[in-house]
Amino acid sequence: MHVLTKSCILLLWMHTLTFVKSQDNPGACTLEDFKKYHLYDGNFDISGMQASYPGGRQVRVGCNVGYSGFFKLICVEGKWQHRGTNCQPRSCGHPGDAQFADFQLRKGDDFVFGSEVVYTCHKGFQMVSRTNFRRCMAEGWDGVIPVCEAQQCPSINVPDTVNVMGDAEEATYGNVVQFSCKSSNHILKGAREIYCDENGDWKGLEDGNPKCEAVKCEAPVIENGLILGDVKEYTEHEILNYECNPQYKRVQELPSRCTKVGVKAEWIPRPECEEIKCELTLPPLRGTTYEPAYRNRFSPGETIRVTCGERYWIVETRTLSVETTCQKNGEWAVRPVCQEVTCSRPEDGLLSYWEVSWRWESKKLGDTVRYTCRSGYKRKDGVTQATCTRDGWEPNPLCQEIKCRRKHFNNADIIGKIQAEYRYNDRVQYNCKRGYKGSFTLICREDGWYGSNECKAITGCPTTNLATNLKHLPHGDKLYFTCEDGYKFLTKGWWGEATCVDGVWSGVESCIEEQKCGDVPVIPNGEGILGSTEGQSQEMIYITCNPLYSAKIEEITCRDGRWDLNGSFDDICKPNQTCSPPPKVENAVITTPYRKQYPSGFEVTYQCRDKYTIEGNATIKCTAEKWEEINIQCILYCEKLMDESQTMDFTAEKEKYITGETIEYQCKNKAGNIGTATCQHGNWAKTTECEEKCRVPETPAGLTITTDVTDDQIRKGQHLTFACEASNHIIKGNATLECLENERWSNPLPRCEAAKDCRRPPPPLSHGRAKPGTRYPYRHNDKVEYVCDTDYGMEGGPFKTCVDGDWVGEMRCHIAHGCGRPPHLSDGDTKSRPKYQYQHNDKVEYICQQYYVMEGGPFKTCKDGEWTGEIRCLRPCTVNRDDMNRHNIQFKHRRDDKLYSEHNDVIGFECKRGYTHDGAVGMRQKCEHGVIHLPTCQ
Template sequence: MHVLTKSCILLLWMHTLTFVKSQDNPGACTLEDFKKYHLYDGNFDISGMQASYPGGRQVRVGCNVGYSGFFKLICVEGKWQHRGTNCQPRSCGHPGDAQFADFQLRKGDDFVFGSEVVYTCHKGFQMVSRTNFRRCMAEGWDGVIPVCEAQQCPSINVPDTVNVMGDAEEATYGNVVQFSCKSSNYILKGAREIYCDENGDWKGLEAGNPKCEVVKCEPPRIENGFVLGDIKEYNEREILNYECNPQYKRVQELPSRCTKNGDRAEWTPTPECEEVKCELTLPPLRGTTYEPAYRNRFSPGETIRVTCGERYWIVGTRTLSVETTCKKDGEWTVRPVCQEVACSRPHDGLLSPRESWRWDSKKLGDTVRYTCRSGYKRKDGVTQATCTRDGWEPNPLCQEIKCRRQHFNNADITGKIQAEYRYNDRVQYNCRRGYKGSFTLTCREDGWHGSNVCTAITGCPTTSFDRRLKVLPHGDKLYFTCEDGYKLLTKGWWGEATCVDGVWSGVESCIEEQKCGEVPVIPNGEGILGSTEGQGQGQSQEIISIVCNEGYSAKIDEIPCLDGQWNLNGSLDAICEPNQGNCSPPPKVENAVIATLYQKQYPSGSEVTYQCRDKYTREGEAMIKCTAGEWEELNIQCILYCDQLMDETLDFTAEKEKYMTGETIEYQCKNRAGITGTATCQHGNWAKTTECEEKCRVPETPAGLTITTDVTDNQIRKGQYLTFACEDSNHIIKGNATLECLENGRWSNPLPTCEAAKDCRRPPPPLSNGRAKPGTRYPYRHNDKVEYVCDTDYGMEGGPFITCVDGDWVGEMRCRPAQGCGKPPPLSDGDTKSSTKYQYQHNERVEYKCQEYYVMEGGPFKTCKDGNWTGEIRCLRPCTVNRDDMNRHNIQFKHVRDDKLYSEHNDVIGFECKRGYRHDGAVGMRQKCEHGVIHLPTCQ
């Protein structure tokens, strides 16, 4: 207490002294004045400063611990002035980088006194030091740099049957371990790949510890189908027996087998069922139109009409238009495709074999000059055949030279009598009674050669007639009738005969009146005349026994003769009826057709014969028979072959008429001595190792002239053409623009040249009700065009351009009143925005829209332009990404939280592998939706 009292007295004394001194020295500066100085802060060390300084005094002020700087005070007329800088925190420099760690300032803005940094270990590493921070002190950074060590995952034990790729015992963060089976007869169950995560845990073991098991498949769940039987597990290579629900069919007809695929056991191909649909190609192939035209999938029973263009037909029916129906198996009753009308090479063996090369690749309207082999002649004297929709005309091309039996009233044939005789056959005739002589006729190309040389001895005799026949000669005529109780064999009660070369021609026989005479013609069968004994009277009765053709059955067994008339008891057409159990159309054979007209039903007993397509040869029986509603087992194949090689430049020996694929022949070049080669039959065509024919060398063209034909090895074959054009569009060809390669390597014409084309004067006067578009120029050069347009409500015919061609204007057009349009055309996968009308005016337009998720290309309007709807619009279909498909590919969407099952055209979707799977690299992980198709990547 005594000390405290003395201190207080001392301080009071010092203050009084200072005050007194300042009063005594008005120019002095004090410590208190410095504390109020605008630069003063707590970083200055003022412990050594005095309370007051006289004017003119300079004072150096130090800095507190941890700060540095130079600061000088000067007392000027009672006020402080300074020199130097404030005290700044002392720098500690860089705190030091820690391996596998980063640091950041937790306190302060720089590495200076008072600041503090905190270290954080990288992902997958842990702090092993006691502290994770350092502070900047007056002496520098305190402590040491922290240490981070990698996280380590626990050791994993696997069975001996499992192959381990990677370190499964001392793995650290980021290490990957893969598992597979040592034996190819096993598959891996559980995790296929794991990795050590940042927390020292194994990721990927969610699927279970790896183990290898024998390949087994479980019965799959088949949408719209079911597995037959109750088998719980299937061994490798075993086949799954399953069926599809009604109105569904298998996606693939191949049997599904339990198959090892990588490290999985799965059914290959996948057992799937799809709805039975018949599909059309949209847009249709060239020359083909459909009605309706806006759909491409149809259900069984639905019918469409297929119509072909002028030069096309439907293969099989060979017609311009046909209705085809979708069958239960998803196939059309008639394949809905039009192909250009073509005629194949005739193979009837009647043509001269030397000319077979002329018939290749002939289209509708093409003609071929031909000759027939010996014993045959061209039909109707024609010299060339024409390719028509019904095949080659005339049909047949060659007809066998035949002569019908020549009948003479005064001569009879000696030897065998035939209805027709072949080329060069000789027939001997002997003259009948009343005539003398004999003669021979020979069948030639133009008919019988030779003449009748029978000479009449007398006139026609009236004796030796049937005694029941009453005759009345009258000049060269003979009238006859039958006695009472008889009648003529044919209808009528009298007849007439003529005397021809001493013989009565036309005389008939008489039959009893109670008899019926000639047997009537029975459709699909025949009647055999017979008789039966009468009961109790000993008299016979005429009957007709019915024999029906194969496939038909007789409704009645016989037709009796009653009172001179056949008792038909109904129509002749109903006697022979088709059998029950008719067959459906016969089965299809690849590359074959049936050489009869198509029928929906074939009666039992019917036979059909298969005929292979051109360039195919048959193996097996060509004919099958329908029996009780079933066709015989089919045993036929059509195998592609090559005809004999026809090449006038080659010399070789043809051992066969047909060669199969892979067979080879050797040849020599006729016009190139010593040159040989081989020709191999390859799928119906000959492939030669050496060409023998002469070729023309392509000439060098002068400047400005170019060749537009594709040329190989700078040579052109005989019969081929070389086409030229001018490089400058303002030049024209002078001479022949096309040259043909002739024999001995010569060209058919001299090389053409290019000359500058003439300019054109002003175009013709304006159109009536039309005008030329603005922007034309003068003068006009060769190939310049001038476009014309018609006034509103007028449509253009011809045009719309006229072209300057070497000084002249070429092109015609006129403007006529424009036509309106009918209902606007339908839009596939879209519709009009509003209801439509039956009639639209010129320039009126209709707006369209597409279905949801579909993207419109072009449009959205179609405009009525002079009777036609203009404007291209397409609805581009979206892509459907199925969850099941994604599961099968072991993928999921990337950056998409919800399942985006529909994607518009041109959308790009990113995928990523599911946890534990790795991308196989075959298809990229980012795929674009294009026209309804998106390719899915696969992870394994």
């Protein structure tokens, strides 16, 4: 309290003193005046200033710590004046950059005293320094530049079955780690790819740590379908057995297999059921229209009408409209597609020339083709072209055999055999009758007999029988002749001479009109056929060259009595460039017929023997007299091992295995033995047999085994059949034994005993009789055949057999019934118009529609009111171009370029450019019962 009192008195005294002094010195300047000065701020250090200064006094004012500057005060007439600058904050310079971090001013506007900067680490990095800021002090920046380090994620432990791509143990922010399975038979579960985030945590582990498991598929839920069995989980390649509900069918007929697809296990194809519908292509294929035309799906029982265009047909070539019904299996009773009327090259051995550019070319309705017949045959009614009609090629037949009716002469007789008709080039020789002299020969040609009656009366040598277009002048035994105006000789020259020999003029030539050319000249390596243009009489030669030769021109016209030819007849048929037979490939054959020479551009295709698969391009081409380089091998393979006895568990991944390849299996029996099967030259060799077997017993004398046994053991479930060696013995006991479990037989071994004869003849048959040739007594197994009377049919029979003393065999004869109209054949019809009533034993022949192949038949027979005979038309395959595009394939050869293929046809495919094929389905596929499996290229 005493100290406080003294301090207050001291302050009061100092204030009084200052006031007194200022009153004493009116020109003085005070500290208080400086504080009110317009430039004053808190940055000045006024701790050393006095309370007042006299006029004229100069005072230097310093700056506080952290500030710098120069400021001088001058007291002039009681007011302060200044020199110099204000106090400015002292600069610390740049605070320094930190690696992997940014900074910003948290206090102040520049790097000067009192400011403060704060450092922030980049994304994915963390601050490891104690402080994250720096302050600008009087001596500079305090502290040190902060340090940032990358965030590190914890290490990941994965099983040995998992491949790790990346650093899973010391990963930092931004690092990516990928996982996959080491085995192709496993599938990855959990995370497939993870990355280290900015917080040092792994992103992507939401599905769990990666692990590899065997490929498995869960039993799916199939709408409108039912899975057979109670299997909840399936392994890779296992097939899902399921069926669709009534009125539904599988979307795809291929079996659904548990398949590894990328990183998932899926059912391929997807097991789905769809409502059974018959489908139509909308818009319809060319030449086809439907009624109704606004729908493309129909339920079983619904009917549509298919109408074909003018140049199309359905069912058979003369049918343009048909009604077809959707059947329960989703197929149309009649395939609702009209086919264009076409005519393929006729397989007619009587043709010598057929005007088409290549062998498989077809012609359309109304198209014409020029043709010629081989020697001895001619075109019907002088036609020069064949026309494609709905009934095939017209005329039908195209070629008729050339025949000449026997020619009768009053003055001559035939020498040798006399016939009513003669064939082409037959020569008939005549001798002149008494009173005439000479002989002559007629030759049967295309236009009839060639030659004339040359019998002359012995009394003289008349000229009245010479041709009217011949001028003649007899002179003794000579006759000079020339042609009338407008005619000429076939040979050169304009006149000729004939001699009278035995009353006949010898050497007389024939004349033809001057504008005609006459006989066909010789054409080396070919043949010329004489004809005329349609509707005119102008002569023409149609050229046909021999095989391996090509014609420079196809026809030559007669103009003004000369053949219009620029050049020689020797140059018309020129040889092609050819190749010798193609090289041999071991275990392969060529699918085209053998020939000595092959023209340039000809292709041959190799096909391996059974059990061999082809490697390389199967087709080579003849180019410039050489075959393309061959790179083909036929490699022996084994087909996929099939467990027909269902005694093994194994996985066969491929359809074909090369010699030396091995698969492992386990027996399903109690022992559960494990074995291997190795492909050896086309056959599987197994190390362990899984089937239970029974040893074949030894048979006593007189008893034999009729079953084909190749080993001394047979499998469980198989049978042995016994018979007696002697025909007059009969087996006693069970003739068939079955192999049961534990190597047991189902029955004891049978025995043979002598059979009894039949002492009396077989009983008679009402309205029937036994065939002759019977005997008495009858031995065991002797047979007697019976037949019924006319108009009677037999039930049972037709034999009665003597069996151990008794007659065995029941039959009876009854009045045979006729049959009504023959039954309908799906995708076919009868060849002739059906009748309303048929008699017993009448037959009807059937035919299938185009592209369909008949199995059985072709006849059905009326047997006692019932039509007998099994016939069916095997469906063709439809190769849809949209499906081919989806499979990335195309036809390999032009001759395969057909949308419809008959049953058992084989079509070759190839991948489109840029795609490859590596699947179980081969690139050559067979059409079987309307189904063809398309390969897929990736």
